[in-house]
Amino acid sequence: MKLKHIKFALVAVAATTFFVSCSSDNSDTPTPTPPTTELKTEVNLSTSATLGSYLSDKTGRSLYFFSTDANGQSSCTGGCEALWPPFVVDNLTADKLGTGLTLSDFATITTASGKKQVTYKGWPLYYYAPVSGADPYGNAGTNTIEAAGKTSGDGVGGIWFIAKPDYSIMIVRSQLLGHDGKNYKSDYTVGDGVTTYFTDAKGLTLYTFKNDNFQKNNFTKADFSNNAVWPIYETYKIVVPSVLDKSKFSVITVFGKSQLVYNGWPLYYFGQDASVRGANKGISFPAPAVWPVPVKDLPLAI
Known part of the structure; x- marks a missing residue:
């Protein structure tokens, strides 16, 4: 009887040792994970x-x-x-x-x-x-x-x-084609020739108004009833191409809205350009040079 108890104890110890050994081996072996596919960002x-x-x-x-x-x-x-x-x-x-x-x-x-x-x-x-x-x-x-x-x-x-994601001004070089269907040169006389001027980040032409004063919008009415004709360029950001002097840009408040200014001149869109890239019909409306496009060497407004 005593011999049977000894044999049973030895078998139990051996079984326990084998179980612990196997458990330890399994815990030390990392479980493989399936590979992940990462798409490269272009x-x-x-x-x-x-x-x-x-x-x-x-x-x-x-x-x-x-x-x-x-x-x-x-x-x-x-x-x-x-x-x-x-x-x-x-x-x-x-x-x-x-x-x-x-x-x-x-x-x-x-x-x-x-x-x-x-x-x-x-x-x-x-x-x-x-x-x-x-x-x-x-x-x-x-x-x-x-x-x-x-x-x-x-x-x-x-x-x-x-190519920046956050420009508020871009520079374009294009033929001026007025509201009257005529081509204009940079001096607003009729003729062919490219002009280098400013647009917004999406290529929509910007304009200045010859009757404005230094950082003073003299066109827009307090109720914005005429804003559809010459919408103000409403932004507070000043991010410009490296060839431009950022210090010449500023922002004014026009009846509660922010309007970008260059060299003292408030900037506008022309409603009849209809948000078409590159359109610059406003240069001849209501007459040539009343609403000229802003250019790098634009004189300081007074």
Whole structure:
């Protein structure tokens, strides 16, 4: 009987040891988890100490706007495309956008050369690809897209600008076409010729009123009953292209609303432009130069 008890005890100890050993082995072995698939974001916001936030591709290469694209179509053709290649993403969806970007701000157009190009807030997006590798022996070099984090294309020619998400002012270069159907030059005489002037971030033309005074809106009525004719440019933000002097912009209050001002001149839209990108009919209404477009060298209002 005593021998049976000893055998039983040994079997019990062995079983317990085996169970504990197995339990310990299982707890030390991590349970494998299925791999997760992460979609790469094709467009992101990068940051520069001097330029602030700007759009970049999935590798951090900078994207740009072109001032002559006010109407939302790419005007960079021929040799321009080698220096400023179009940015394109196939089937751009919300999950391919970085934090702070909204899909509704993006679209895709077809360029004159038949290429696809992504737009942001109506502006076609480009890379900057300066020539590199040229030498004194006649080798012309090749166009190479600038490296990630570089922003050397900003301000080129005064018409190429880093693509920022928060501009309140943009610069465009376009023909003035008045309400009367006539082309106008920069001096508001009839004729052909491009003018460089300001729009809002979406390419909608801005105007000044010749009868205004320094930081004084003399047009808008207190009840805003005439605001539909010449709506004030209502914003409190001052984010401008790098070639402009930010200190020349300010904000005034017009009957409780904020209106952006440049060099003392309050800024307006023209109602009959009907929110069409690049339209500038107001330059001849009711007569040429009564409501001129704001330009960089606009004299200080008095």
